[in-house]
Amino acid sequence: MNGAIHGERPPGHTAAWAWVVFAATSALWVVAVVTAWATRDLEGSESLGSSGADLLVTVGIAVVLLMFPVAGVVIATRQPANPIGWLLLAIGVGWGLLAGATGYADYGLRLHPGSLPAADIAAALTVVVWAPPVGLTGTFLLLLFPDGRLPGRRWRWVAFVGAAATAGCIAAGMLNPDALDDGTYAPTRNPMGIDGLGPVVAVLDYAVLVLAVMMVASASSLVVRFRRAGRAEREQVKWLAAAAAVSAWIYLVDLCISVTVTGSGPEPVWRVLLDDTFVLSLGLIPIAIGIAVLRYRLYEIDVIIRRTLVYAALVSALALLYFAGVFGIQAAVRSLSGQSGTLAVTVSTLLVAAAFQPLRTRIQRGVDHRFYRGRYDAARTLEAFSGRLREQVDIEAVSGEVLGVVRETLQPAHASLWIRSPEVER
Numbered sequence: 381m382n383g384a385i386h387g388e389r390p391p392g393h394t395a396a397w398a399w400v401v402f403a404a405t406s407a408l409w410v411v412a413v414v415t416a417w418a419t420r421d422l423e424g425s426e427s428l429g430s431s432g433a434d435l436l437v438t439v440g441i442a443v444v445l446l447m448f449p450v451a452g453v454v455i456a457t458r459q460p461a462n463p464i465g466w467l468l469l470a471i472g473v474g475w476g477l478l479a480g481a482t483g484y485a486d487y488g489l490r491l492h493p494g495s496l497p498a499a500d501i502a503a504a505l506t507v508v509v510w511a512p513p514v515g516l517t518g519t520f521l522l523l524l525f526p527d528g529r530l531p532g533r534r535w536r537w538v539a540f541v542g543a544a545a546t547a548g549c550i551a552a553g554m555l556n557p558d559a560l561d562d563g564t565y566a567p568t569r570n571p572m573g574i575d576g577l578g579p580v581v582a583v584l585d586y587a588v589l590v591l592a593v594m595m596v597a598s599a600s601s602l603v604v605r606f607r608r609a610g611r612a613e614r615e616q617v618k619w620l621a622a623a624a625a626v627s628a629w630i631y632l633v634d635l636c637i638s639v640t641v642t643g644s645g646p647e648p649v650w651r652v653l654l655d656d657t658f659v660l661s662l663g664l665i666p667i668a669i670g671i672a673v674l675r676y677r678l679y680e681i682d683v684i685i686r687r688t689l690v691y692a693a694l695v696s697a698l699a700l701l702y703f704a705g706v707f708g709i710q711a712a713v714r715s716l717s718g719q720s721g722t723l724a725v726t727v728s729t730l731l732v733a734a735a736f737q738p739l740r741t742r743i744q745r746g747v748d749h750r751f752y753r754g755r756y757d758a759a760r761t762l763e764a765f766s767g768r769l770r771e772q773v774d775i776e777a778v779s780g781e782v783l784g785v786v787r788e789t790l791q792p793a794h795a796s797l798w799i800r801s802p803e804v805e806r
Contacts, residue, residue, distance in 0.1 A: 394456070394457075395457040398456035398457050401449070401453070401473065402449050404476075405449045409445075409446060412476065412479035412480045413439060415482075415483025418487055419483065419486040419491050422486060422490055440659070443663070445476075445662075447667060448469075448471045449469050449473070451468050459674075462527065463520075464525060468669065470512065470513075471517055474512040478506060478509045481509060485503035485506060490564065503560055504560065504573075506565075507563075511546050511553075519538065520598075522602055523535055523539055526673050531604050542591065545588075545594055546587075548587025549587045551584050552588075554572050555574050557575055558570070602620070615672075623669075626664055627664065630654070633696070634655060634658055694736075694740050694743050
């Protein structure tokens with residue numbers, strides 16, 4: 381009653397709006413998937429999946445990007461006062477609108493010209509609609525994570541400039557009448573463009589650089605928040621940082637391989653799989669945000685980070701060993717016999733198999749020593765205790781050793797040892 385008098389929306393009303401936004405986003409993705417399938421044979425199609433020919437890739441990308449509105453609707457219905465849920469919903473709407481407009485424009489302008497109304501407007505949207513989801517993800521989502529508040533008042537200018545830069549990116553594409561001339565929709569004219577605003581558009585084109593700078597500044601806000609935060613908030617920041625690090629690591633590996641390994645002909649299957657893996661890894665970000673904000677299994681992140689560091693370093697080391705072995709052995713065989721066969725691949729595979737367990741053990745010890753010193757020291761203490769235990773027979777000395785190890789490794793407030801008396805045989 382009091383909430384209605386003061387004009388506050390009841391929780392049910394807020395949840396209904398969240399589900400409406402989610403339903404609209406899902407409808408946009410349905411349009412995107414259907415039109416991507418319909419335009420799958422178009423050369424140079426801009427629809428999902430790059431080539432438009434692989435429906436599986438299309439559905440995979442749709443599922444990954446749908447994770448943003450899914451996490452958004454879950455958070456918005458449970459914590460409607462937290463803007464993180466609504467930001468995730470807005471990001472989902474942006475990506476859904478981009479995907480739907482791209483497929484709609486491909487069908488209405490390139491596959492069957494004139495068959496769909498306002499196809500030129502859909503094509504113009506593909507030039508500008510990327511800016512809101514990118515801007516919201518790179519600035520506001522980082523600035524407000526996880527509780528919906530800025531780290532401090534001085535970060536307001538980052539939010540304001542980020543919002544202005546996002547608006548500038550939208551205006552640069554919307555006002556430019558020649559925005560579609562260099563794309564696959566040429567010679568379609570931008571119906572929203574205005575002639576005579578060339579100088580204005582030229583200035584607005586620099587907004588994307590300003591947005592990039594604000595994204596870097598927003599990412600640094602997480603470092604500031606982490607240093608000032610308590611234990612729970614630090615765990616929340618770790619979830620987001622871990623998910624982003626996985627995606628960044630996959631992208632870095634993909635980028636390094638694409639720079640070093642070049643060749644003519646069709647792209648190899650493993651490169652396509654690596655590209656798709658990076659796209660799929662982006663789905664970890666909304667999942668991590670949902671876990672962090674809702675605090676579901678929040679404190680398991682340290683175990684996940686530890687295993688991620690170990691296996692990421694292990695995979696990188698094994699890949700480096702494999703490629704070094706292949707190129708090195710091939711060069712040696714070619715210099716001796718003038719031919720190259722399968723010997724290099726076979727030997728390199730055996731080297732990788734033999735090095736897996738020793739490398740894993742060494743990397744895990746290195747990670748524990750550098751990032752998880754408490755666990756590393758505890759393991760060393762237990763190893764030393766095991767060695768002394770084999771040489772000790774006095775029960776009082778053993779009891780003292782046990783209590784000392786427990787205090788050093790677990791650091792309890794109080795520790796005591798109860799020794800059961802041997803049963804007397806009757």
